[in-house]
Every structure is written in C-alpha cells, then in structure tokens.
Amino acid sequence: MKKILLPFLIYLAFISESSLVQAFLPHENSMDWQLIPRFSMVMILFVAIYLNTTYGLLYGLAFGLLTDLLYTDIIGVYLFSMAATAYITSVFSRYLFGNLIVTLLLSIVGVSILEFFVYGLNSLIGISNQMIDVFLYKRLLPTLILNGLFAILIYYPFVKQLNQIKDTLKEN
Amino acid sequence: MPHFFSNKRLIILLVSIIILVALIGFSMKKRESLTLPEQFLKDSAGLTQTIFYKPANTIAGFFENLAEMKQLYKENQMLKARLDEYAKLYVQYEEVKKTNETLKAQLDKEEDLTDFKVREATVIGRSPDQWNQFIYINKGEKDGIKPKMAVISPQGFIGKVTNVSLFQSTVQLISDNDRTNRFSAIVQGEKNIFGTIEGYDAKKQALLFKKIPVDAKIKKGQKVITSGLGDVFPPNLLIGEVVDIEPDEVGLTQTAYLKPSADLYDIDHVMVLEREMPAVDESLREKEEE
Numbered sequence: 001m002k003k004i005l006l007p008f009l010i011y012l013a014f015i016s017e018s019s020l021v022q023a024f025l026p027h028e029n030s031m032d033w034q035l036i037p038r039f040s041m042v043m044i045l046f047v048a049i050y051l052n053t054t055y056g057l058l059y060g061l062a063f064g065l066l067t068d069l070l071y072t073d074i075i076g077v078y079l080f081s082m083a084a085t086a087y088i089t090s091v092f093s094r095y096l097f098g099n100l101i102v103t104l105l106l107s108i109v110g111v112s113i114l115e116f117f118v119y120g121l122n123s124l125i126g127i128s129n130q131m132i133d134v135f136l137y138k139r140l141l142p143t144l145i146l147n148g149l150f151a152i153l154i155y156y157p158f159v160k161q162l163n164q165i166k167d168t169l170k171e172n
Numbered sequence: 173m174p175h176f177f178s179n180k181r182l183i184i185l186l187v188s189i190i191i192l193v194a195l196i197g198f199s200m201k202k203r204e205s206l207t208l209p210e211q212f213l214k215d216s217a218g219l220t221q222t223i224f225y226k227p228a229n230t231i232a233g234f235f236e237n238l239a240e241m242k243q244l245y246k247e248n249q250m251l252k253a254r255l256d257e258y259a260k261l262y263v264q265y266e267e268v269k270k271t272n273e274t275l276k277a278q279l280d281k282e283e284d285l286t287d288f289k290v291r292e293a294t295v296i297g298r299s300p301d302q303w304n305q306f307i308y309i310n311k312g313e314k315d316g317i318k319p320k321m322a323v324i325s326p327q328g329f330i331g332k333v334t335n336v337s338l339f340q341s342t343v344q345l346i347s348d349n350d351r352t353n354r355f356s357a358i359v360q361g362e363k364n365i366f367g368t369i370e371g372y373d374a375k376k377q378a379l380l381f382k383k384i385p386v387d388a389k390i391k392k393g394q395k396v397i398t399s400g401l402g403d404v405f406p407p408n409l410l411i412g413e414v415v416d417i418e419p420d421e422v423g424l425t426q427t428a429y430l431k432p433s434a435d436l437y438d439i440d441h442v443m444v445l446e447r448e449m450p451a452v453d454e455s456l457r458e459k460e461e462e
Contacts, residue, residue, distance in 0.1 A: 037300055069214070
C-alpha cells in the first residue's frame with residue numbers, strides 16, 4: 001500500500017492538471033495570461049530534493065513519457081525536459097538546507113528550467129511561435145506564481161510523507 | 173565538490189540527446205493510428221479524467237454563474253430584441269427549406285455532399301501546456317469515431333479528430349500550430365475566395381488565413397467557412413470573421429486574421445460530424461493509383 005501511495009499521488013496531480021485547465025482556464029479576452037499547472041513536476045522536484053536523485057530522475061522519466069503520450073503529439077520533449085529538470089534541481093539541493101523558503105525557491109527554479117526547456121524545444125520543432133518577451137511576461141511569470149502557491153500548499157503534508165518513506169527505505 | 177560534468181555523465185548526456193532527437197524525428201511524421209500500449213494508456217487516463225472533470229466543472233460552473241449574474245439584465249434586453257428577428261428568420265427558413273425539398277425531389281437527388289451524421293460528446297480534459305491545443309472527448313472507436321472527422325461546437329467549427337482509442341479520442345483545435353494542421357476555407361461573398369487556415373497568432377488572438385490571391389477584395393466582418401474541398405470536412409461550417417487583412421511578406425498573396433466564431437477556450441460539449449457521402453468513389457481512386 002505504501003509503495004503505490006507516492007506514484008498514485010503524483011498521478012492524481014498529473015490528471016488534475018488537464019481537468020483544471022479545461023474547467024478554470026481564463027477566457028480569451030479576460031487577462032490574457034497563460035497559467036500552466038505543473039503540479040506533477042513540482043511533486044517530482046520534492047521527491048528529487050527530499051528522497052534522492054535516482055528516484056527523482058526515474059519519476060521524471062516516467063511522468064515525462066506520460067505527458068508526451070497523453071498531452072502532446074511528439075514523444076521526447078517532456079521525457080527529456082522533466083528528467084533533466086529533476087536531476088539539475090536535485091544537484092542544486094545538495095548544497096542547500098531544506099526548509100520552506102529554500103524548497104519554494106528550488107521549485108520555482110525547477111519549473112522555470114522546465115518551461116525554458118519545453119519552450120526551446122518546441123520553438124525548434126515549430127510548435128510554438130511565441131516571442132521571448134511574450135513568453136516571459138504572459139506565460140512564465142503567472143505560471144511560476146501558480147506553481148509556487150501549489151508548492152507552499154503541499155509543503156508540510158507532502159514532506160512529512162516523503163520523510164516517512166525515506167525512513168522505511170533506510171530500514172530495508 | 174564533485175564535477176558537474178564527469179566523463180561518464182557527459183557521455184550519458186550526449187546519448188540522451190541523440191535519443192531525444194531520434195524520438196522527436198520518429199513521432200513527427202504523421203501517424204494514422206495509435207499503437208496498442210498508447211491506446212491502453214489513453215483509455216485508462218481518460219477514465220480517471222472522466223472522474224475528475226465532473227466536480228471540477230461543477231465548481232468552475234458556480235464561479236462562472238456568479239460572474240454572469242452581473243450581466244444578466246443587459247443580456248436579457250438584448251435577447252428580447254433578437255427574438256423578433258428570430259421569428260422573421262424562422263418563417264424565411266421554413267420557406268427556403270420547403271423550396272429546397274421540392275427542388276431536390278424534382279432532381280431525384282437523395283444524398284447530398286452536405287449531409288452528415290452527428291455524434292455528441294463531452295470534453296473531459298485539455299492539454300495543460302498551451303503549446304499543444306488538444307482537447308479530449310469521451311467518445312471513441314466503439315462509438316464509431318474515426319480520425320479526421322470534423323468537430324464543431326454550437327458556435328462553429330473547432331477542429332478535427334486526430335487519434336482515437338477505444339473509449340476516448342483526441343481533438344486538435346484549429347488554433348494548434350502544428351504544420352500538418354491546415355485546411356482550405358472560403359470567404360463568403362458574391363464570389364468565393366479560397367485560402368488556407370494555417371495556425372494561430374497568439375499575440376493578435378486570431379487565426380491566420382493565408383494564401384488569398386492578392387487581387388481578392390476582402391472586407392472586415394466577412395464570414396469564413398470551410399470549403400469541403402479536401403474531401404475530409406463537410407462544407408459550410410462557420411469558422412470565423414475577418415478582423416484584419418494584410419499583404420504577405422513577398423506581396424504575392426494576402427493574409428487575413430480571423431476571429432474564431434467558437435470560443436476555443438471554453439468548450440464543454442462538442443459534436444463530431446461524419447460525412448455520409450464519400451466525396452470521391454474509392455474504386456475510382458484505386459484505378460488512378462494503378
């Protein structure tokens with residue numbers, strides 16, 4: 001039961017992204033902001049910071065592949081970006097002490113790394129034709145605020161859960 | 173402090189970049205059908221999405237209602253004014269319909285190119301990153317949905333079915349910037365002016381309607397509809413309205429900007445259209461290929 005809890009939680013976050021965007025997406029003419037929920041990525045970043053690098057990398061690969069297959073037309077973009085983001089963030093986290101502020105900072109850095117990777121790759125393929133200034137103000141900034149709020153919201157319960165899992169890993 | 177790029181890590185990075193390029197290359201060519209594991213994944217994700225979308229929709233609907241309450245009075249006034257217009261139009265419509273029927277009977281024509289079968293579906297999700305404009309609907313292969321069928325909302329044309337699994341299918345909206353997402357359309361007017369819809373301009377929030385002849389005269393506010401020439405979509409589906417026209421970079425053609433008639437961001441229920449009469453006889457096409 002405990003083994004499937006973590007993947008199950010991340011999967012829930014992953015599915016809720018699509019429902020949230022479908023139900024709550026701001027209408028075309030209101031604020032013109034693009035709020036992109038990256039909840040599964042934020043949770044994977046927590047795993048990479050609080051469990052270990054290997055777990056983060058594996059979850060990044062698995063959910064990256066899922067994102068590619070389910071939400072996009074092209075396989076590889078998220079597979080690479082999510083795994084690389086999880087790895088880079090966990091390398092950063094080795095030099096920092098884990099508390100709320102640092103974790104929030106790291107998840108914001110992680111989400112922006114992911115956004116830049118995906119933006120770059122999609123521009124290369126020709127899927128996105130957004131200008132860099134529009135990308136920064138209309139997309140990246142609101143997205144970071146949304147995901148930062150999500151990180152604060154899940155910090156206490158999720159880190160507690162992760163610490164429990166870490167203890168059981170140590171015992172075995 | 174360990175080296176960020178030791179030899180081993182550098183090799184792993186290079187190999188993964190090669191794999192990335194190979195995967196993207198593989199998946200960029202258009203595939204007609206999904207592989208079995210992909211179908212299974214999509215179906216199981218579709219199931220969880222179905223559970224999720226209902227409560228999410230209810231909550232979102234509540235907030236939407238609150239916002240709408242403010243404009244209710246104004247809207248009511250406008251609708252009352254429209255009602256008289258409607259009665260007039262309805263009489264006209266009945267008349268035209270009757271004439272059309274008698275004329276068709278005279279011609280012994282039963283099937284028409286404009287006939288199509290309609291299937292209703294509910295939207296259960298949307299691609300969360302807005303680079304890809306896909307929505308997911310709760311009808312799939314078992315309901316008779318096939319790739320390339322046209323999808324409309326009550327306000328107008330919104331896209332086409334790209335891939336289908338057993339219980340759900342993916343719809344590519346007309347605003348998706350994929351280079352294969354192109355189709356022919358015409359400007360309604362005294363003379364039909366042809367062009368192709370090629371993607372979406374996010375800054376202007378308008379569809380790009382390209383390859384219009386340079387001497388064609390288009391006015392703002394003219395309606396654009398599907399042409400039905402690609403033998404995929406039915407003709408006469410409303411796409412949008414011209415808001416701006418500008419000459420192409422080289423000056424050989426014109427580009428028009430269209431405001432889509434359907435709200436591409438707020439879609440709950442859609443209809444999938446199937447053309448009843450194939451545009452070209454299949455046996456004829458086979459002969460041609462020989």
